[in-house]
Amino acid sequence: MKIAELRIMRGPNFWSVKHPKIIVLKLDMGDYAGVSTAQIPDFAQRLEEMFPGMVEHRSTEGQEGGYLKRVREEGVPLSNVVEHVALELQTLGGMECGFGRSYPAPQPGFEYVVFSYQEEKAGEYAAEAAIRVVTALAKGEQYDIQPDVLELHEIREDEHIGPSTYSIVSEAVARGIPYIRLNKHSLIQLGYGVHQKRIQATMTCRTAAFATEIAGDKSATKDMLREAGVPVPKGEIVYSVDELKEAVEYLGYPIVTKPLDGNHGKGAGINLRSWAEAIAGFKMAQKYSDAVIVEQFIEGYDFRMLVINKKFVAAAKRTPAMVVGDGVSTVQELINKVNSDPRRGVGHEKVLTRITVDKDTKGILEKKGYTLKTILAEGEELMLKSTANLSTGGTATDVTDLVDPYNILMAERIAGTIGLDICGIDVVTSDIAIPLPEARGAVIEVNAAPGFRMHISPTDGLPRNVAEPVIDMLFPRDCPSRIPIIAVTGTNGKTTTSRLIAHLVKSKGYHVGFTTTDGIYIQDKMLQKGDTTGAKSTEFVLRDPTVNFAVLECARGGMLRSGLGFQNCDIGIVTNVAEDHLGLRDIYTLEDMAKVKAVVPKSVSKDGYAILNADDDLVYEMAKEVEAKVAFFSMDENNPRILKHVAKGGIAAVFENGFISIFKNTYKIRVDRVADIPLTFGGRARFNIENVLAATLAGYLSHFEISEIKTALRTFIPSPTKTPGRMNLFKFPTFEVLVDYAHNPAGMKGIAEFLENVDARKKVGIIAGVGDRRDEDMVELGKLAAQMFDEVIIRLDKDLRGRTGDEINKHVINGIMQVDPEKPYRIIQQEMSAIAYALEHAERNSFITIFSEDISEAIKLIENFKVIQDRRVLVD
Numbered sequence: 001m002k003i004a005e006l007r008i009m010r011g012p013n014f015w016s017v018k019h020p021k022i023i024v025l026k027l028d029m030g031d032y033a034g035v036s037t038a039q040i041p042d043f044a045q046r047l048e049e050m051f052p053g054m055v056e057h058r059s060t061e062g063q064e065g066g067y068l069k070r071v072r073e074e075g076v077p078l079s080n081v082v083e084h085v086a087l088e089l090q091t092l093g094g095m096e097c098g099f100g101r102s103y104p105a106p107q108p109g110f111e112y113v114v115f116s117y118q119e120e121k122a123g124e125y126a127a128e129a130a131i132r133v134v135t136a137l138a139k140g141e142q143y144d145i146q147p148d149v150l151e152l153h154e155i156r157e158d159e160h161i162g163p164s165t166y167s168i169v170s171e172a173v174a175r176g177i178p179y180i181r182l183n184k185h186s187l188i189q190l191g192y193g194v195h196q197k198r199i200q201a202t203m204t205c206r207t208a209a210f211a212t213e214i215a216g217d218k219s220a221t222k223d224m225l226r227e228a229g230v231p232v233p234k235g236e237i238v239y240s241v242d243e244l245k246e247a248v249e250y251l252g253y254p255i256v257t258k259p260l261d262g263n264h265g266k267g268a269g270i271n272l273r274s275w276a277e278a279i280a281g282f283k284m285a286q287k288y289s290d291a292v293i294v295e296q297f298i299e300g301y302d303f304r305m306l307v308i309n310k311k312f313v314a315a316a317k318r319t320p321a322m323v324v325g326d327g328v329s330t331v332q333e334l335i336n337k338v339n340s341d342p343r344r345g346v347g348h349e350k351v352l353t354r355i356t357v358d359k360d361t362k363g364i365l366e367k368k369g370y371t372l373k374t375i376l377a378e379g380e381e382l383m384l385k386s387t388a389n390l391s392t393g394g395t396a397t398d399v400t401d402l403v404d405p406y407n408i409l410m411a412e413r414i415a416g417t418i419g420l421d422i423c424g425i426d427v428v429t430s431d432i433a434i435p436l437p438e439a440r441g442a443v444i445e446v447n448a449a450p451g452f453r454m455h456i457s458p459t460d461g462l463p464r465n466v467a468e469p470v471i472d473m474l475f476p477r478d479c480p481s482r483i484p485i486i487a488v489t490g491t492n493g494k495t496t497t498s499r500l501i502a503h504l505v506k507s508k509g510y511h512v513g514f515t516t517t518d519g520i521y522i523q524d525k526m527l528q529k530g531d532t533t534g535a536k537s538t539e540f541v542l543r544d545p546t547v548n549f550a551v552l553e554c555a556r557g558g559m560l561r562s563g564l565g566f567q568n569c570d571i572g573i574v575t576n577v578a579e580d581h582l583g584l585r586d587i588y589t590l591e592d593m594a595k596v597k598a599v600v601p602k603s604v605s606k607d608g609y610a611i612l613n614a615d616d617d618l619v620y621e622m623a624k625e626v627e628a629k630v631a632f633f634s635m636d637e638n639n640p641r642i643l644k645h646v647a648k649g650g651i652a653a654v655f656e657n658g659f660i661s662i663f664k665n666t667y668k669i670r671v672d673r674v675a676d677i678p679l680t681f682g683g684r685a686r687f688n689i690e691n692v693l694a695a696t697l698a699g700y701l702s703h704f705e706i707s708e709i710k711t712a713l714r715t716f717i718p719s720p721t722k723t724p725g726r727m728n729l730f731k732f733p734t735f736e737v738l739v740d741y742a743h744n745p746a747g748m749k750g751i752a753e754f755l756e757n758v759d760a761r762k763k764v765g766i767i768a769g770v771g772d773r774r775d776e777d778m779v780e781l782g783k784l785a786a787q788m789f790d791e792v793i794i795r796l797d798k799d800l801r802g803r804t805g806d807e808i809n810k811h812v813i814n815g816i817m818q819v820d821p822e823k824p825y826r827i828i829q830q831e832m833s834a835i836a837y838a839l840e841h842a843e844r845n846s847f848i849t850i851f852s853e854d855i856s857e858a859i860k861l862i863e864n865f866k867v868i869q870d871r872r873v874l875v876d
Contacts, residue, residue, distance in 0.1 A: 001078065001135055004028045004110060006127060008120050011535055012603045013563030014596050015114050019099045020563055023086070023123040025113040026105055026586075027079055027131070032138060033109040038075025040138055044068060047081065047137060050145060051088045077102065078134050079111035086115045086123075086130035089145070093152025094345055095122055095160070106586050119159040122152055157347040161186050164202045164452035171467035177481040178567060180543060190474065191481035193513070193547040197474040201449045202422050204474060211419035215448040218260055218293050221418065228417050230410060231442045235295025244282050247294040248275070254297035256444075257281035259289030270386040271297050277367075298428040298442045302388040303399065305407070305425040306450060306466060307415035309473040312408045314400045314455040314464040315432060320385040321355045321393030325376025331365070332357075332372040335384070338393075343459075348391075351457040355393035360386055396454035398461025399432055406435035414446060421473065424450020483547060485566060486698050489554040489600040490575030490613075491593070492747045493691045496726045497575055498553040500679065500695040503722075504712040508704055510549035513541035517555065517741070518724055518855065522547060534558025538565025556596050560585045564599060570608040571701060572600040572628070573694050577618040578746030584772055594618035604628035609701045611694055614641040614652070631701060633693035635686070637661070651701070653693040658683070660696055660713070671696055672710045678717045684757040685727060687750035720863075725855035727754075730862050732869055735842040736760070738849045739858055743770065745780050751849060752788045760847035765789035766834050767851050769808040771801030778808060782815020789849070792816060792825040795834040797853045805829060832861055839865045 005026040012020050029035075037043045048054065048068055057067035067084060070076055083100040090097045100115035117123025129148040136143035161169065165186040169179050172190050180189040187200045198205045203212070214220050222232045236247040237260060248255060255278060258268040267288040269281025278294075285292040302318045323334035335355050338344070344352040355361075357372065361384045365371060368382075376382055388394045407427070415423035429441025436442070455464045475481050486505075488498045495516045502514040506524065513522045515537040520528040522544055528537070533555035541550050542565070554564060577594045587593055601610035601622050607629075613619040614632035620641060623630045630650065634642045637656035642663065646652055652663040655674065662669040674683045677692055692713060699709040720728045725741035736758075742748050755763060767785045769778040785792045794812055796805045809827060816823050828834035835858055838848050852858040 001030050001032050001082075001131055001138075002028050003127065003131065006124065007561060008123065009563040010120075011563035011565055011567065012599050014560055014599060015101070016099070017599060017602045019116050020567060021118070021123075022099065022114055022116050023127055025082070025115075025127055027082065027111045027113055029079065029109050029111055032078050035078055035138070036075035037071045037078065037081060038073070041140075043137055044072035047071060050133070050137075050143070051085065051092075053091065054084060054088050057084055057088070077111065078138060079113050081134050081137075082127075082130045083113045083115050085133050086113070086126040089126045089129055089133075089148055089152060090117065090122055092145075092149045093122060093126075094156045094350070095119060095152070106588060119155060121159055122155045125152060125155060153346045159184060160348070161188070162201060162451075163348050163456065164450075165199065167452050167456050167465075167467040168199055168202070168470050171465070171471045172475075172481075175471060175475070175481075177471070177475060178542075180539060182543070189543060190471075192485075192542040193483035193550065194511070194545060195480045195483060195548075196543070196545060197481075199470075199474075202452060202470070203449045204421060204470070206421045206473065207448065208419050208421075212448040214418050215420060215423075215446045216261055218258070218445065219291075221446050224417055225414060225443055225446070228413060230414060230417075231436050233296040233298055233442045233444065235293055237291050238282070238294055239291060241279065241282065244278060244292070244294060245275075248278055251294065251296050255281075256293075256295050256297050257285045258293050259285045259287075260291035260293055261289045268387055280363075296442075298440075298444065300428045300430045300439070300441055301432075303427045303429065303432050304396075304450065304454060305403070305411040305427060306452075306455060307411050307420075307423045307425065308466065308469040309421055310412060310416060311469065312403070312411050313469050314398070314466050315403045316396040316454040316458055316461075317399050317432070318388035318390070318454060319395045319397070320383045320388045321395075322381055322383045323376070325378055325380035325382070327378035328375065330373050330375055331370060331382065334376065334382075335372075344393075348453070351453075352395065352459060353391055353393050355384060357384075358392075360392075390451065390453050395459035398455070398458040398464065400462070400464060402433045404433050404435050407432060410436060410443075414443065418446055420446070420448055422450065422470065423447070483542075483549055484571075484702065485542075485550045485552060485569040486571040486573070486702075487552045487554050487564070487566070487569040487600050487603070488573045488575070488694075489556075489559075489597050490573070490619075491578040491580045491597075491744065492742070492750065493575040493687060493694075494553050494555070494573075495741075496679070496688065496723055497573060497691040497694050498551050499723055499726075500691060500713075500716055501698050502551045503716045504695060504699045504704065504709065505549045505551060505702075507712040507715065508708060511546050512549050512551060513544050513547035514551035514553070515541060516553050531555070531557075535562045535565035542566065554600050556581060556587070556593065557585075559596055559599050560587070564603055566603070568603055568605040568608075569600070570605060571611060571698050572602075572604040572608070573611040573698060574598070574601055574613060574619045574622060575690065575694060576613050576616045576746065578744060579777065580744035580746065581772075582774060582777070590618060594622070598622045598625060601626045601628070609651075609697075611697050611701070613690065613694075614639055614645070615690075631697050633690070633697055635690060635693075637663075651697070653697040653700070655689050655693065660689075660692055662696065662700055669706060671706055672713055677713045679713070679723075679727075681718075681727065681729070681754070685750075685754050687753070688727065720859045724859065725852060728859060730866060732842070732866060734844045735846045735848065737839070737842075737862055738847070739852050739855065739862065740849070741855060742851055745777070745784060748781070748784045748788070748851070752784065755788055755847070755849065758847050761845040762790045762843050762847070763788065764791045764793065764838055764842075764846060764848045765851070766793045766795055766831075766838060766849070767812070768795045768797050768831070768853065769812045770797060771799070771803035771808055775811050778811035779815040779818070782812040782817075783819050784815075785812075786816040786819035786823045790824075792823065793834050793838055794825060794827045795831045796829045797831075832857060835861055836865075 007024040009022045080102040083102045095118040097116045102113045238244045254273045267285045306314045339354045344354045385392045424447035426445040429439045455466045488494045515532045519526040520532045533553045610626045614634040633653040635655045637654040646663045660671045728739040730737040
């Protein structure tokens with residue numbers, strides 16, 4: 001059993017629209033093809049012993065233990081066990097994942113396994129580990145899962161965003177605000193395009209740099225707070241042992257030492273009561289900063305007060321990691337007992353962090369004359385850390401409702417004084433319910449990126465949704481977070497439709513970002529060249545801070561490779577479904593292809609519109625699975641589907657009496673005459689009329705005025721620059737040349753329909769078979785070429801995709817011969833040479849059609865040839 005293919009989905013996809021983050025495995029089952037768990041002795045028992053938590057996997061029985069019961073009694077394929085093991089391994093690694101499916105692949109002996117993930121690397125690792133585990137179980141071999149679980153823990157700590165960031169992201173998602181993770185750390189974009197805001201941990205794009213610098217300079221902070229009348233400890237900044245001695249003589253014991261530029265308690269020495277301890281604290285602080293703060297140690301409890309957007313929102317009492325003696329257990333045994341709390345985990349994976357024995361802990365034990373084997377007296381409390389950070393095993397108790405009004409005002413004044421939008425204030429006092437001066441407490445520190453964990457998941461007390469005021473601050477009421485998104489898919493016409501819609505949107509005054517098969521465009525400027533119709537290209541547009549409207553072409557390849565680059569769109573268009581790329585990535589039928597294309601309309605938000613082709617049976621059927629509203633377009637105003645839809649109050653666009661019209665209720669809104677729309681080439685390019693219908697509906701449903709739509713349709717002039725590779729027509733003095741990207745039978749049939757209305761004495765076609773298509777597809781290509789052209793020139797793509805040129809051409813020629821054995825054809829393998837030959841040998845009143853792979857080079861060659869021809873005419 002081995003992985004034949006692994007894909008990572010990052011958005012709505014062919015396998016699941018509602019579960020965007022999934023791993024798709026294609027397994028070569030090898031000797032285990034068709035093997036059931038019921039056929040392997042003790043398989044279920046050993047699986048349960050290895051994964052006792054799998055009892056919670058309910059399976060089809062819908063009850064606890066249901067899955068293990070199936071494994072034991074009915075038997076399931078081993079691929080199904082791989083799915084459940086992959087999910088359980090991630091759960092053990094601190095990443096709860098619950099969605100999974102497994103089913104046979106089209107090829108005998110292969111199985112598909114689909115399961116969700118939180119982090120990509122963890123999902124990949126879990127897939128590989130699950131196969132190792134299941135193989136060992138099938139062979140009756142021993143397998144230790146602990147190294148895999150530890151590795152998944154490490155991956156989670158490296159890859160997963162922290163609890164503070166996660167709380168903000170979760171609050172945003174709950175409000176329908178999309179997010180994009182901009183790097184592997186905690187830099188997050190909330191919202192799209194011009195409406196985006198950014199956060200990193202608990203710093204936001206509104207956090208002032210100068211305020212962060214002040215908070216990072218503990219001495220400057222203390223001076224500003226003292227001048228503002230805030231109680232702070234007396235202290236000095238020292239750089240040497242001699243200066244430390246002077247500070248100690250001035251302040252007296254106990255003292256605190258900490259690095260001037262430190263954070264999160266790093267390098268801090270607390271409650272130092274002797275010169276030896278002061279020296280040790282000074283050296284520890286200097287590991288993080290040459291400048292060391294020495295200040296009074298304030299007796300009391302450690303409190304954190306949180307201010308967001310100038311308002312106090314929460315407070316917590318923090319207690320360092322500690323154990324309480326029972327008169328029997330050693331310190332290490334007490335630590336183990338505390339760590340057995342299911343709420344404690346590795347790093348940030350759970351509410352609390354496990355206590356580790358580090359230098360700080362050993363130093364504390366040494367001061368007391370203890371070791372890890374010391375037995376504490378019953379009731380004796382032993383602090384194991386010098387700071388109360390949750391990340392080192394500390395605990396937090398919510399005290400928000402106990403804070404005295406004086407202290408609330410003080411906290412809000414401090415945030416304003418420093419200038420922080422999110423401000424954590426560390427206070428030491430005997431009682432937070434008493435004004436700080438009266439309790440002889442003091443403000444110890446101000447934090448520019450305070451952790452939220454102690455507030456959202458306190459050990460005791462009420463959890464506080466402190467992420468809510470952050471989102472309220474970044475996205476006030478009625479402040480948009482999204483930009484309109486129109487997604488376009490289909491077998492043919494999607495690029496032209498996308499470009500036309502982008503032109504329409506730009507005409508309306510928007511700053512448009514759009515993706516096509518030839519590049520990414522921001523405000524009509526190509527920023528990336530290539531086939532940019534996948535999730536990464538989509539994200540490129542949505543990340544752009546100047547874009548306020550996105551038009552995204554979504555091709556099958558991208559959807560099968562990684563899914564869509566967005567969770568929801570406002571309008572989703574499907575132009576058609578036809579034979580193309582069948583046989584690739586296990587998509588063998590038109591029905592399968594339709595399921596791929598249906599991902600786009602299924603991803604339309606409930607208040608948006610799916611625009612579907614009513615003349616295409618497979619596209620029309622997609623309406624049944626769409627949760628959004630539906631609008632149809634048709635080349636036949638009397639299409640029963642259209643009439644039925646409109647009768648129910650639906651909206652449609654139709655081609656009627658030579659016009660592009662919109663049907664709404666009993667009304668007919670005529671937009672423009674087809675003959676006046678350049679893209680239709682006077683109505684001869686019927687396939688472009690379909691594209692115009694889809695684009696017109698998109699504009700109308702985006703609330704554009706009819707006059708604006710009409711103007712945009714008339715000003716969209718097809719050309720090599722506007723629509724490269726889409727009906728690019730060049731007129732020479734004695735012949736014409738058409739360049740098009742059509743590369744499948746449906747696309748060629750559209751061109752054939754156009755050519756029927758072309759008056760030419762001779763029609764020449766330059767075609768090429770594609771190596772990764774089926775044999776019958778290449779034969780069909782030859783048949784169509786023989787029907788369309790008087791002469792055929794056969795070229796080859798640069799990438800033969802696994803075949804030889806002779807093999808490809810054999811099938812194409814076979815198709816030509818089946819239609820007309822006398823049809824003249826020639827083979828010129830290199831595309832530019834084939835085009836040059838056709839141009840040089842063009843007969844008077846001929847029409848050359850070039851189905852090109854390299855559009856830009858083909859156009860460049862034709863334009864250069866045209867310049868030469870025009871010069872000859874002038875000379876003559």
